Amino acid sequence: MTEEEFTAWYGQSVRRLTGQLFVMTGDFHEAQDVVQEAFVRAWGARRKLDGELGPDAWIRTVAWRLAVSRWRRVLGGHRAWRRRSDPVAVEGPDPYLVDLGAALRRLPPRQRQCAALFYVCDVPVGAIAAETGLSEGTVKTHLSRARALLARHLDDPERSSREDRHV
Template sequence: MTDEEFAVFYGHTVRRLTGQLYVMTGDFHEAQDVVQEAFVRAWDRRHRLRQGPGPEAWVRTVARRLAVSRWRRVLRGRQLGRRSTAATSVEGPDPGMVDIAAALRRLPLRQRHCAALFYVCDLSVEAVAAETGLAVGTVKSHLSRARATLTSYLAPQVHSAEAHDG
Protein backbone atom coordinates (compact mmCIF):
# COMPACT_ATOMS: atom_id res chain seq x y z
CA MET A 1 0.00 0.00 0.00
CA THR A 2 1.46 3.36 -0.99
CA ASP A 3 1.51 6.39 1.29
CA GLU A 4 -1.37 7.93 -0.64
CA GLU A 5 -3.42 4.71 -0.50
CA PHE A 6 -2.81 4.53 3.25
CA ALA A 7 -3.99 8.12 3.69
CA VAL A 8 -7.20 7.30 1.80
CA PHE A 9 -7.63 4.08 3.79
CA TYR A 10 -7.19 6.00 7.06
CA GLY A 11 -9.67 8.68 6.03
CA HIS A 12 -12.31 6.13 5.08
CA THR A 13 -11.97 3.85 8.09
CA VAL A 14 -10.82 5.74 11.20
CA ARG A 15 -14.31 6.85 12.32
CA ARG A 16 -15.89 3.48 11.65
CA LEU A 17 -13.13 1.62 13.50
CA THR A 18 -13.32 4.05 16.43
CA GLY A 19 -17.07 3.44 16.65
CA GLN A 20 -16.57 -0.30 16.50
CA LEU A 21 -13.95 -0.22 19.24
CA TYR A 22 -16.17 2.05 21.33
CA VAL A 23 -18.85 -0.64 21.22
CA MET A 24 -16.28 -3.27 22.19
CA THR A 25 -14.65 -1.29 25.01
CA GLY A 26 -17.44 0.99 26.23
CA ASP A 27 -14.96 3.88 26.54
CA PHE A 28 -14.81 6.39 23.68
CA HIS A 29 -11.40 7.83 24.66
CA GLU A 30 -9.93 4.37 24.98
CA ALA A 31 -11.35 3.47 21.57
CA GLN A 32 -9.74 6.56 20.02
CA ASP A 33 -6.39 5.78 21.64
CA VAL A 34 -6.20 2.14 20.61
CA VAL A 35 -7.38 2.85 17.05
CA GLN A 36 -4.75 5.56 16.64
CA GLU A 37 -2.05 3.26 18.03
CA ALA A 38 -3.19 0.50 15.66
CA PHE A 39 -2.95 2.91 12.71
CA VAL A 40 0.57 3.90 13.78
CA ARG A 41 1.52 0.24 13.72
CA ALA A 42 -0.23 -0.21 10.37
CA TRP A 43 1.73 2.73 8.94
CA ASP A 44 4.97 0.94 9.78
CA ARG A 45 3.85 -2.10 7.79
CA ARG A 46 1.72 -0.35 5.15
CA HIS A 47 3.64 -1.97 2.28
CA ARG A 48 2.59 -5.44 3.47
CA LEU A 49 -1.02 -4.72 4.48
CA ARG A 50 -2.68 -6.18 1.39
CA GLN A 51 -1.95 -9.70 2.59
CA GLY A 52 -4.28 -11.68 4.84
CA PRO A 53 -7.79 -10.65 5.87
CA GLY A 54 -7.36 -7.06 4.73
CA PRO A 55 -6.03 -3.89 6.25
CA GLU A 56 -9.22 -2.88 8.07
CA ALA A 57 -9.51 -6.25 9.81
CA TRP A 58 -5.80 -6.06 10.71
CA VAL A 59 -6.17 -2.61 12.27
CA ARG A 60 -9.36 -3.64 14.11
CA THR A 61 -7.68 -6.77 15.51
CA VAL A 62 -4.60 -4.84 16.65
CA ALA A 63 -6.77 -2.16 18.26
CA ARG A 64 -8.86 -4.79 20.08
CA ARG A 65 -5.73 -6.54 21.34
CA LEU A 66 -4.31 -3.22 22.53
CA ALA A 67 -7.56 -2.51 24.40
CA VAL A 68 -7.47 -5.94 26.06
CA SER A 69 -3.82 -5.43 27.05
CA ARG A 70 -4.60 -2.03 28.55
CA TRP A 71 -7.58 -3.47 30.42
CA ARG A 72 -5.38 -6.22 31.87
CA ARG A 73 -2.77 -3.67 32.96
CA VAL A 74 -5.42 -1.62 34.75
CA LEU A 75 -6.74 -4.75 36.44
CA ARG A 76 -3.25 -5.74 37.56
CA GLY A 77 -2.66 -2.22 38.84
CA ARG A 78 -5.84 -2.31 40.88
CA GLN A 79 -4.89 -5.70 42.27
CA LEU A 80 -1.54 -4.30 43.35
CA GLY A 81 -3.21 -1.39 45.08
CA ARG A 82 -2.30 1.28 42.56
CA ARG A 83 -4.90 3.82 41.65
CA SER A 84 -5.93 4.19 38.05
CA THR A 85 -6.61 7.67 36.76
CA ALA A 86 -10.23 8.71 36.39
CA ALA A 87 -11.43 9.50 32.89
CA THR A 88 -12.69 13.01 32.26
CA SER A 89 -16.35 13.42 31.47
CA VAL A 90 -17.30 14.35 27.91
CA GLU A 91 -20.56 14.61 26.08
CA GLY A 92 -21.61 11.12 25.01
CA PRO A 93 -23.87 9.64 22.37
CA ASP A 94 -27.66 9.81 22.44
CA PRO A 95 -29.47 7.95 25.27
CA GLY A 96 -30.52 5.06 23.02
CA MET A 97 -26.90 4.36 22.14
CA VAL A 98 -25.94 4.57 25.80
CA ASP A 99 -28.55 1.90 26.62
CA ILE A 100 -27.24 -0.36 23.86
CA ALA A 101 -23.60 0.21 24.83
CA ALA A 102 -24.42 -0.49 28.49
CA ALA A 103 -26.25 -3.68 27.53
CA LEU A 104 -23.33 -4.78 25.35
CA ARG A 105 -20.89 -4.21 28.22
CA ARG A 106 -22.94 -6.62 30.34
CA LEU A 107 -22.34 -9.44 27.84
CA PRO A 108 -19.47 -11.88 28.33
CA LEU A 109 -16.38 -10.77 26.38
CA ARG A 110 -16.63 -13.31 23.53
CA GLN A 111 -20.34 -12.69 23.00
CA ARG A 112 -19.74 -8.92 22.99
CA HIS A 113 -16.85 -9.27 20.55
CA CYS A 114 -18.85 -11.48 18.16
CA ALA A 115 -21.91 -9.21 18.40
CA ALA A 116 -19.84 -6.09 17.74
CA LEU A 117 -18.13 -7.63 14.71
CA PHE A 118 -21.41 -8.98 13.32
CA TYR A 119 -23.80 -6.10 14.04
CA VAL A 120 -21.56 -3.05 14.20
CA CYS A 121 -18.80 -4.01 11.79
CA ASP A 122 -21.32 -5.76 9.51
CA LEU A 123 -19.10 -8.82 9.04
CA SER A 124 -20.54 -12.15 7.97
CA VAL A 125 -20.56 -15.05 10.42
CA GLU A 126 -17.70 -16.60 8.47
CA ALA A 127 -15.68 -13.36 8.62
CA VAL A 128 -16.31 -13.10 12.37
CA ALA A 129 -15.09 -16.68 12.75
CA ALA A 130 -11.96 -15.94 10.72
CA GLU A 131 -11.18 -12.77 12.67
CA THR A 132 -11.76 -14.30 16.11
CA GLY A 133 -10.31 -17.73 15.41
CA LEU A 134 -13.56 -19.38 16.52
CA ALA A 135 -15.52 -22.05 14.67
CA VAL A 136 -18.53 -20.84 12.65
CA GLY A 137 -20.89 -22.80 14.92
CA THR A 138 -19.35 -21.22 17.99
CA VAL A 139 -19.83 -17.74 16.52
CA LYS A 140 -23.48 -18.56 15.75
CA SER A 141 -23.93 -19.77 19.33
CA HIS A 142 -22.36 -16.61 20.76
CA LEU A 143 -24.56 -14.43 18.52
CA SER A 144 -27.70 -16.32 19.51
CA ARG A 145 -26.91 -15.99 23.22
CA ALA A 146 -25.97 -12.33 22.80
CA ARG A 147 -29.28 -11.59 21.04
CA ALA A 148 -31.28 -13.32 23.76
CA THR A 149 -29.40 -11.54 26.54
CA LEU A 150 -29.60 -8.15 24.85
CA THR A 151 -33.34 -8.62 24.34
CA SER A 152 -33.81 -9.28 28.04
CA TYR A 153 -31.70 -6.22 28.94
CA LEU A 154 -33.35 -3.85 26.47
CA ALA A 155 -36.98 -5.12 26.47
CA PRO A 156 -37.95 -3.42 29.79
CA GLN A 157 -36.69 -0.09 28.44
CA VAL A 158 -38.66 -0.48 25.21
CA HIS A 159 -41.86 -1.31 27.12
CA SER A 160 -41.45 1.65 29.51
CA ALA A 161 -40.80 4.01 26.54
CA GLU A 162 -43.96 2.72 24.82
CA ALA A 163 -45.97 3.28 28.02
CA HIS A 164 -44.78 6.91 28.19
CA ASP A 165 -45.65 7.47 24.52
CA GLY A 166 -49.14 5.97 24.88
Protein backbone atom coordinates in the same frame (compact mmCIF):
# COMPACT_ATOMS: atom_id res chain seq x y z
CA MET B 1 0.13 -0.14 0.03
CA THR B 2 1.80 3.14 -0.90
CA GLU B 3 2.10 6.12 1.42
CA GLU B 4 -0.64 7.95 -0.49
CA GLU B 5 -2.97 4.94 -0.36
CA PHE B 6 -2.32 4.54 3.37
CA THR B 7 -3.05 8.22 4.01
CA ALA B 8 -6.30 8.05 2.02
CA TRP B 9 -7.37 4.83 3.77
CA TYR B 10 -6.60 6.32 7.19
CA GLY B 11 -8.68 9.41 6.43
CA GLN B 12 -11.63 7.30 5.25
CA SER B 13 -11.60 4.71 7.99
CA VAL B 14 -10.24 6.06 11.30
CA ARG B 15 -13.59 7.40 12.58
CA ARG B 16 -15.51 4.29 11.52
CA LEU B 17 -12.96 1.95 13.10
CA THR B 18 -12.86 4.02 16.29
CA GLY B 19 -16.65 3.78 16.48
CA GLN B 20 -16.52 0.04 15.96
CA LEU B 21 -13.90 -0.38 18.69
CA PHE B 22 -15.91 1.87 20.99
CA VAL B 23 -18.85 -0.51 20.64
CA MET B 24 -16.54 -3.46 21.24
CA THR B 25 -14.73 -1.99 24.28
CA GLY B 26 -17.40 0.27 25.78
CA ASP B 27 -14.82 3.04 26.36
CA PHE B 28 -14.42 5.80 23.77
CA HIS B 29 -11.02 7.00 25.01
CA GLU B 30 -9.69 3.45 25.01
CA ALA B 31 -11.07 2.90 21.50
CA GLN B 32 -9.31 6.03 20.24
CA ASP B 33 -6.02 4.96 21.84
CA VAL B 34 -5.99 1.39 20.55
CA VAL B 35 -7.09 2.37 17.03
CA GLN B 36 -4.35 5.01 16.84
CA GLU B 37 -1.78 2.50 18.10
CA ALA B 38 -3.02 -0.06 15.56
CA PHE B 39 -2.60 2.48 12.76
CA VAL B 40 0.93 3.24 13.96
CA ARG B 41 1.70 -0.47 13.76
CA ALA B 42 -0.05 -0.72 10.38
CA TRP B 43 2.21 2.01 9.02
CA GLY B 44 5.19 -0.25 9.62
CA ALA B 45 3.37 -3.22 8.06
CA ARG B 46 1.59 -1.32 5.26
CA ARG B 47 3.14 -3.45 2.51
CA LYS B 48 1.46 -6.53 4.03
CA LEU B 49 -1.99 -5.02 4.69
CA ASP B 50 -3.62 -6.23 1.47
CA GLY B 51 -3.81 -9.73 2.92
CA GLU B 52 -6.68 -12.13 3.11
CA LEU B 53 -8.73 -10.23 5.73
CA GLY B 54 -8.12 -6.71 4.47
CA PRO B 55 -6.75 -3.64 6.22
CA ASP B 56 -9.86 -2.79 8.28
CA ALA B 57 -9.96 -6.28 9.78
CA TRP B 58 -6.23 -6.03 10.48
CA ILE B 59 -6.76 -2.76 12.40
CA ARG B 60 -9.77 -4.15 14.32
CA THR B 61 -7.85 -7.29 15.29
CA VAL B 62 -4.74 -5.42 16.43
CA ALA B 63 -6.79 -2.78 18.26
CA TRP B 64 -8.90 -5.45 20.01
CA ARG B 65 -5.78 -7.34 21.11
CA LEU B 66 -4.24 -4.11 22.40
CA ALA B 67 -7.39 -3.38 24.38
CA VAL B 68 -7.46 -6.87 25.91
CA SER B 69 -3.77 -6.60 26.85
CA ARG B 70 -4.38 -3.26 28.52
CA TRP B 71 -7.34 -4.66 30.46
CA ARG B 72 -5.25 -7.52 31.74
CA ARG B 73 -2.32 -5.30 32.76
CA VAL B 74 -4.08 -2.30 34.18
CA LEU B 75 -7.50 -3.35 35.41
CA GLY B 76 -7.37 -1.07 38.42
CA GLY B 77 -6.05 1.86 36.40
CA HIS B 78 -8.75 1.28 33.81
CA ARG B 79 -11.46 1.73 36.45
CA ALA B 80 -9.90 5.01 37.55
CA TRP B 81 -9.73 6.20 33.94
CA ARG B 82 -13.44 5.50 33.43
CA ARG B 83 -14.31 7.52 36.54
CA ARG B 84 -12.31 10.47 35.21
CA SER B 85 -14.33 13.09 33.41
CA ASP B 86 -13.58 16.29 31.60
CA PRO B 87 -16.34 18.88 31.72
CA VAL B 88 -17.44 19.27 28.13
CA ALA B 89 -20.72 20.73 26.95
CA VAL B 90 -22.16 18.36 24.36
CA GLU B 91 -25.64 17.34 23.36
CA GLY B 92 -26.71 14.13 25.07
CA PRO B 93 -26.75 10.87 23.10
CA ASP B 94 -29.88 9.20 21.83
CA PRO B 95 -31.45 7.32 24.79
CA TYR B 96 -31.71 4.14 22.68
CA LEU B 97 -27.96 4.24 22.02
CA VAL B 98 -27.31 4.71 25.72
CA ASP B 99 -29.46 1.66 26.51
CA LEU B 100 -27.79 -0.37 23.76
CA GLY B 101 -24.32 0.69 24.91
CA ALA B 102 -25.13 -0.22 28.50
CA ALA B 103 -26.54 -3.58 27.41
CA LEU B 104 -23.47 -4.32 25.28
CA ARG B 105 -21.14 -3.49 28.18
CA ARG B 106 -22.91 -6.13 30.27
CA LEU B 107 -22.01 -8.88 27.81
CA PRO B 108 -18.89 -11.00 28.32
CA PRO B 109 -16.02 -9.63 26.18
CA ARG B 110 -16.11 -12.29 23.43
CA GLN B 111 -19.90 -12.06 23.07
CA ARG B 112 -19.62 -8.26 22.94
CA GLN B 113 -16.87 -8.46 20.31
CA CYS B 114 -18.83 -10.88 18.11
CA ALA B 115 -22.07 -8.91 18.49
CA ALA B 116 -20.36 -5.62 17.67
CA LEU B 117 -18.64 -7.07 14.60
CA PHE B 118 -21.84 -8.70 13.34
CA TYR B 119 -24.50 -6.11 14.18
CA VAL B 120 -22.57 -2.84 14.12
CA CYS B 121 -19.75 -3.51 11.66
CA ASP B 122 -21.81 -5.81 9.37
CA VAL B 123 -19.03 -8.39 9.30
CA PRO B 124 -20.25 -11.85 8.20
CA VAL B 125 -19.86 -14.84 10.51
CA GLY B 126 -17.05 -16.38 8.46
CA ALA B 127 -15.04 -13.16 8.55
CA ILE B 128 -15.65 -12.79 12.31
CA ALA B 129 -14.32 -16.31 12.78
CA ALA B 130 -11.22 -15.51 10.74
CA GLU B 131 -10.67 -12.18 12.51
CA THR B 132 -11.11 -13.52 16.04
CA GLY B 133 -9.56 -16.96 15.58
CA LEU B 134 -12.79 -18.66 16.68
CA SER B 135 -14.66 -21.33 14.77
CA GLU B 136 -17.83 -20.31 12.92
CA GLY B 137 -19.87 -22.46 15.30
CA THR B 138 -18.38 -20.67 18.30
CA VAL B 139 -19.11 -17.29 16.71
CA LYS B 140 -22.73 -18.35 16.12
CA THR B 141 -22.98 -19.52 19.74
CA HIS B 142 -21.63 -16.17 20.98
CA LEU B 143 -24.10 -14.32 18.73
CA SER B 144 -27.02 -16.42 19.94
CA ARG B 145 -26.15 -15.88 23.59
CA ALA B 146 -25.49 -12.18 23.01
CA ARG B 147 -28.92 -11.78 21.34
CA ALA B 148 -30.63 -13.44 24.29
CA LEU B 149 -28.83 -11.27 26.84
CA LEU B 150 -29.34 -8.10 24.83
CA ALA B 151 -33.04 -8.82 24.50
CA ARG B 152 -33.32 -9.33 28.25
CA HIS B 153 -31.35 -6.16 29.05
CA LEU B 154 -33.19 -4.04 26.50
CA ASP B 155 -36.70 -5.33 27.37
CA ASP B 156 -36.52 -4.25 30.99
CA PRO B 157 -33.24 -2.57 32.01
CA GLU B 158 -34.41 -2.22 35.64
CA ARG B 159 -35.19 -5.94 36.00
CA SER B 160 -31.96 -7.08 34.37
CA SER B 161 -29.99 -4.66 36.56
CA ARG B 162 -31.55 -6.17 39.69
CA GLU B 163 -30.89 -9.70 38.39
CA ASP B 164 -27.23 -8.84 37.68
CA ARG B 165 -26.75 -7.69 41.28
CA HIS B 166 -28.20 -10.95 42.64
CA VAL B 167 -26.13 -13.25 40.45
